Amino acid sequence: MQNEMLQATAKQDGKTVPMGSEKTDSRLLPAAEAAVKTPIHQHVYERLRKMILFGDLAPGQGVTIQGLTTALDAGMTPVREAIRRLTSEGALTHLGNRRVTVPELTHTGLEELGFMRETLEPELTRRAAERMTEGRLTALNDCDTALNHAIDRGDVGGYLMQNYNFHAMIYDLAEAPIMAATVDRLWLRFGPSLRVVCGRYGTSNLPDKHAELMAAFSAGNVTLAGEVMAGDVAQGMTQIRAALDGLPIPR
Template sequence: MNDKVRPIDVTTVQERVYQELRNALFQGRFMPGEVLTIRALAAALGTSPMPVREAIQRLVTENALTQLPNRTFQVTALTLENYDEWIRLRCEVEGYAAQRAALRAPACVCSELRKINKTFERAVEAGDSVGMLQGNQHFHFAVYEAAESDALLKMIGSLWLRFGPVLSFVQNVSGSTEMFRRGATVHERVVAAIERRDAKEARFALALDIRAASSWFRLHHFGSAGASQPQPAPRQGRH
């Protein structure tokens, strides 16, 4: 019988499940504090519980999920107290990735980034909240991959796992379309800086995109208490 069938690569299934759950967190498909069960996720993903269990344990280790006493799991919430700290970290780390991309990315990267941003803009104009979240993530990570640093990608991934669920509020709050429309404009500024090899401006523009969106999310996620928080300032660059 061994010569008739080949063993199934279970690790491939586990990795695909992990990547799907990871992307769902990145794109705000789960709410902060939302409770998840292995059985429900396995049914939604069309897999057995085993790869889901393995993926969830990885996400618990990465502090994206918290294990509860009743064998359920909760999406880790981002509190008002540490919100500003995470924004500052994102501005620094992701801004640095944009800086590296400006110095290292081949010319073809800019045309690809513009295609991604055009797709993002179409989702914005269509009012497609899911498309907006996917397009925003796609653009950002295309920039970060152009930085050619596995260490940076790992750090940024960790930041997005914690921060991504905050984006879920985009689907329930009016005004998000205009916020993302402004984001598409800033994205073009990032691309133009990379195209010119202007590392300082690329870093500034990427941090500006994060900072501008953070004020909107702070107000709508945390309410009036969050609106009074100071804005994190990115490194200054050429305007």
């Protein structure tokens, strides 16, 4: 008996064609693309979160829910959902009369945030240093270069965004998602106050330890990388404390 090759077939446009060679109906693509788009409520949440994180909503500044719907160009329902989520994260508080605000930092709150940051961020940095690659180091250097350009331009928003991105890239490399998520929430608590620091002292007067950190990463010195990050965190929190107290910027 001769062996026969069996070929699976399928019907398409009334014709029999080999299975696997069917053409995709282009009419289905828009629906498929729509399925992978970010849901509107998530998009609104992320936009409002960035407004808080980068100080577009100043601590203590009351804003109406209607005002947020206008600023975000979104409906009331997704805005309310975003407010609910961010309130649960401690990034917003209700004032009544359909108004919300970013909480102002207290000295006690600042001490707690400082303790948490100085505990978690150096550990994440050490873990990132153990996993550092040349490509990742280049990406970090590009981010820090963009940060320095923002400083030169006096671009407060650009500075705050690139500073956040620089730290977030490091913590993502640590492959410790629970700690990284915790730190990200901490940044949401003190991030708005960094805008106050920039407004009081200017971006050109804000020192950091990024160059030392990059050198430690390049040298593969895990311990030093953690120590430098601890110093960078302490320096940043001291700047916030000085701004809250109306003192000259510490060096």
